[in-house]
Amino acid sequence: ASAVHRLVVDIHTHVYLPRYASLLRQRATVPRILTHQDPSGKAEERLVILNDEPAEGRPVGSQYWDRTEKLNFMNKHDIDISVVSTANPWLDFLSPNEAQGMAAELNEDLEEYCMSAPILPDTTFRRIYGFGLVPLVPGAPVSSVVNAVHQIHALPHLRGIILGTQGLGKGLDDPALDPVWDAAEKSGLVVFIHPHYGVGGEQWVTHGNGHVLPLALGFPFETATAATRLILSGVLDRFPFLRLLLAHSGGALPALSSRLASCIMHDAQVANRLKHDARYYLGKLYYDAVAYGPEELGFLSEVVARAGRYESATGSTAPADRNVGSQRMLFGTDNPFFPPANGNAERWRSVTENTEAIEAVPGWTPDSRNGVFGANAISLFNLGGR
Template identity: 30%
Template sequence: MTRPTIDVHAHVLLPAVESLVTGLPGHAEAKELDARRNGPAALAVSGPMVRERVPRLTDAAVRLAAMDAQGVDVQLVSPSPTHYHYWADEVSAEKLYRLANEATAAHCAKAPDRLRGLGLVPLQHPHHMVRALGHALEQGLAGVEISSHAPGRELSDPAYEPFWARAEETGAILFLHPFGCTLDERLDQWYLSNTVGQPTENAVALSHLIFSGVLDRHPGLRLIAAHGGGYLPTHIGRADHAWSARADAGAGCAHPPSSYLKRLYFDSLVHDPYVLRELVRVAGADRVLLGSDFPFDMGTEDPVGALRAARLPEADFHAVRGGNAAALLRKD
């Protein structure tokens, strides 16, 4: 029997979340910051692109038809990162994550054998995150999606320790997907906000988790990094050198940084077969999962074809295509 093909990087759009936050204090300022970071040319392209994809992002039947066309059996569906809204106050943030979790669960319930979901937690309010994770799991979701940072907080912040501990204890899947890059207007042309910003944010966030010892304290975390982990896996040698050469770099984690790649999971969305081969080499074939960024234009319409282009050994190809994700989802 052929194992299912599982895409762990697919999104759902939740209009009710945007209706909830529209007009709240801080919403307009957040939109203005996002506009400055992306620049007018990117916004002019992104608006029509998203509108054209709304049916795939909101209608489960349309989603399933698109999955069939791609040869994908199962999607792990996470809210669009535009729904993070880490500017929201505590009351609004609780309403937001509850609505997002319930709406994502309802979307996936339309085809429970083919759609699994992830919820949201308020990264800007660490003391609410354990409760938010619990709410997501109560809805039948497999875990939650988080960004690379919240305003004023990196993922190495000690305030997140209870969340990491609870995620490890429950076996929840954590999907690390950045939204917005703090390089701001330096990346406001040519869509650098995404092409450079996303892999940069991935690398920074993962480095905080590694160098601070979060992965030493919580070795059972099941964290998937979007976009193949960004720049970090292919430049991990520099991190290893710093760890061994400098007392300050090596003070927070017990082992060379490269060793922690084998404790993380990565999606396959790197847009280059040679980079994908390198990701499999440094992380292990059992730590890479198929990802498409469905249905956005920075994803791939043919995730299985992109994986096959890497010309991995057949066993590794099938592990990435679905075997690894199937094992991960069976444990949640």
């Protein structure tokens, strides 16, 4: 297998399409793009998306919206194919009407962005596919979200949906969202759950810590909380074929899943509601491999494989095989976030740390590494077709 060129597919890579960037430029409150003047009078566009980030924001430019820049980044890092998604906070700040119209337009824009990307030489793959947007905002009629799922499903280069965790204002475990999970399950689209708000913000009082606490801890706890609420509400029992992909390797959930199972076991009301031990559900989810360390990736693959022990009929007592767990893990970069801290490095450390981590996971075979780099994505997203 290693003699054949290994395909690298980046499934966690973001864009602010030009229409979305224009929307952010029109805003006076976060999220927004503003024009910042330095003391010499030089003007520069800045992005402010997180509520707690400094008001002057961070530099933003064509790397966020220009497809040529995305392809240049892919070429520089030997990435063959990207499955791009709008970055946070998606449409979360819009009214239901605005979100509905914007989702429909941005999905068409993204289809065009993907469809007009080059074909990967000697293959039937486009170099770019996408995750669409749904108008999941407080007060939106659930039918508008279901309609957007149908729109995305009908657009040939969109293979998934990206979601934040707010739902219709009551989180993703809101029973009102069952029609959305039903439509997503029937469509086979991959649902990418991504954080934005963080959990634990009251602990982030800065002391000069910049974005470190919200990004390193707040984001992973938000993802873990959202996924746990989905498990506890029975969504994964009611929609067992739903394909949910968790950002940042599942955040804090893999490290806490046995504790979660124990807490459920000691609460009869919750335990009676679920069909399986909590650890079982971790084997039904997919995870990006954006964890930056081989030990963390190895641990995740073991926890995912261990879920097989909690299959009620066939449960095995064999040691959890990391290679089995790796089949649910997929390479990602988080581009254009985490650019080199010291200017224009040839290759971004935020990318090379993840590629080196995949290469170094103890116990993974070459096939498992190839799977995480690209083969798992090709199968999960059913890539191919011009």
